[in-house]
Amino acid sequence: MADKISMVLDRAQQGAPAGPRSIADLPGPQGAPLLGNLRQIQPGRFHRNMEDWGREFGPMFRFTMMKRSFVAVSRRDTIASILRDRPDAFRRSTRTARMLEEAGTRGLFTAEGEEWRRQRKLAMRALTPEVVQRFFPTLVMMTERLCLRWKAALAAGREVDMLRDLKAWTLDVTIGLAMGQDINTLEHEDNPLQRDIEFIFKRVARRLTTPVEYWKVFKLPVDREADAAAARIHSAIDGFIAQARARMAADPSLRSKPSNMLEALVAARDEAGSGFSDAVVAGNAITMVFAGEDTTSNSVAWLLNLLPQSPAVMARAAGEADSLLGQDSVARNPHLLEQMDYLDAATREAMRL
Numbered sequence: 001m002a003d004k005i006s007m008v009l010d011r012a013q014q015g016a017p018a019g020p021r022s023i024a025d026l027p028g029p030q031g032a033p034l035l036g037n038l039r040q041i042q043p044g045r046f047h048r049n050m051e052d053w054g055r056e057f058g059p060m061f062r063f064t065m066m067k068r069s070f071v072a073v074s075r076r077d078t079i080a081s082i083l084r085d086r087p088d089a090f091r092r093s094t095r096t097a098r099m100l101e102e103a104g105t106r107g108l109f110t111a112e113g114e115e116w117r118r119q120r121k122l123a124m125r126a127l128t129p130e131v132v133q134r135f136f137p138t139l140v141m142m143t144e145r146l147c148l149r150w151k152a153a154l155a156a157g158r159e160v161d162m163l164r165d166l167k168a169w170t171l172d173v174t175i176g177l178a179m180g181q182d183i184n185t186l187e188h189e190d191n192p193l194q195r196d197i198e199f200i201f202k203r204v205a206r207r208l209t210t211p212v213e214y215w216k217v218f219k220l221p222v223d224r225e226a227d228a229a230a231a232r233i234h235s236a237i238d239g240f241i242a243q244a245r246a247r248m249a250a251d252p253s254l255r256s257k258p259s260n261m262l263e264a265l266v267a268a269r270d271e272a273g274s275g276f277s278d279a280v281v282a283g284n285a286i287t288m289v290f291a292g293e294d295t296t297s298n299s300v301a302w303l304l305n306l307l308p309q310s311p312a313v314m315a316r317a318a319g320e321a322d323s324l325l326g327q328d329s330v331a332r333n334p335h336l337l338e339q340m341d342y343l344d345a346a347t348r349e350a351m352r353l
Contacts, residue, residue, distance in 0.1 A: 023069055028062040029053055036064030043209045065211055087116045099207050103200050104230045105290060107283035122276060123284060126264035134259045135177050136334045142172050143330045145186055163301050170297040171197070171289070178288035179240045180247075180260040193236055196229040201290060237282045241266060261288060303350040317343050 031037040041049050041063075050072050053061055059075040073079055082090050097110040108119040146169045153160045168185040171194055175181055185194040203226045207213070215223045244262050248254045258264040262285055269276040307314045320342045324331070331337055 174292040
């Protein structure tokens with residue numbers, strides 16, 4: 001591990017003296033005795049702290065919290081190199097994995113080593129192009145529901161809470177793909193599963209930036225509520241797994257041609273000698289929701305925020321969509337998305353920014 005970090009430092013620190021370097025050689029903010037940089041980090045602005053230090057100290061810097069040292073990396077090529085070397089040279093922090101497992105998401109995101117390879121094969125079987133294409137009509141239906149909601153709001157002169165609607169739409173899509181359920185949080189804001197998932201998501205994020213794991217010793221009311229929310233989520237997913245098995249029993253073809261990720265996971269888990277359990281199926285289904293809900297909705301929100309700021313870009317993206325969709329407001333054929341080169345470029349630029 002130390003040798004690999006030295007190799008990454010060698011590649012990233014262009015112009016630095018030749019030879020291996022250690023984490024201690026990196027620039028970084030001055031810390032206090034014992035606490036390190038802990039008091040300089042604001043939990044609600046953690047990402048902003050990292051960005052500010054990146055501007056001051058460069059694309060790779062170090063900081064400390066209590067007795068732990070951290071390296072922050074912002075260069076895309078260095079990050080790509082690190083990701084390619086997972087899980088052998090680099091591994092996810094045990095703290096991150098522990099926090100996710102406490103939330104009941106034991107699966108690909110928390111696995112390492114050989115277990116990671118097994119879990120990854122399971123996840124890839126559940127996300128084949130065939131599974132995505134069979135889910136596509138449901139995606140179209142959910143997207144049309146979003147379009148109709150926005151058109152109705154505009155016709156009535158109501159302000160649109162775009163980020164809220166995008167998060168609800170993305171949650172509907174990810175739960176639909178991951179679990180085969182249409183919970184329609186877009187139109188029903190009081191859905192208990194949505195509340196529990198968002199609550200757990202925020203608690204995991206907060207715990208990751210909390211220096212002392214106090215909840216191992218005593219639990220505050222918010223921690224007891226997190227445990228209860230996790231239990232409710234697992235109870236709901238156990239029900240979804242039972243429903244998937246019932247559908248597959250009624251239609252055995254779903255085992256070879258699953259219509260969503262959960263059916264594919266169940267089919268793989270039920271194979272003789274698979275070595276997987278229903279807990280792994282549930283963990284990976286929850287992981288899919290956690291991985292897709294917040295990231296996707298915010299990416300789309302940034303795209304829709306940035307496009308109007310450049311009228312020429314907006315016009316070109318709209319022209320491309322008009323030429324491919326005709327009178328339709330939604331792409332009904334997944335292959336049409338592959339032809340939207342300019343929109344793809346705009347989306348990538350929005351994510352980069």
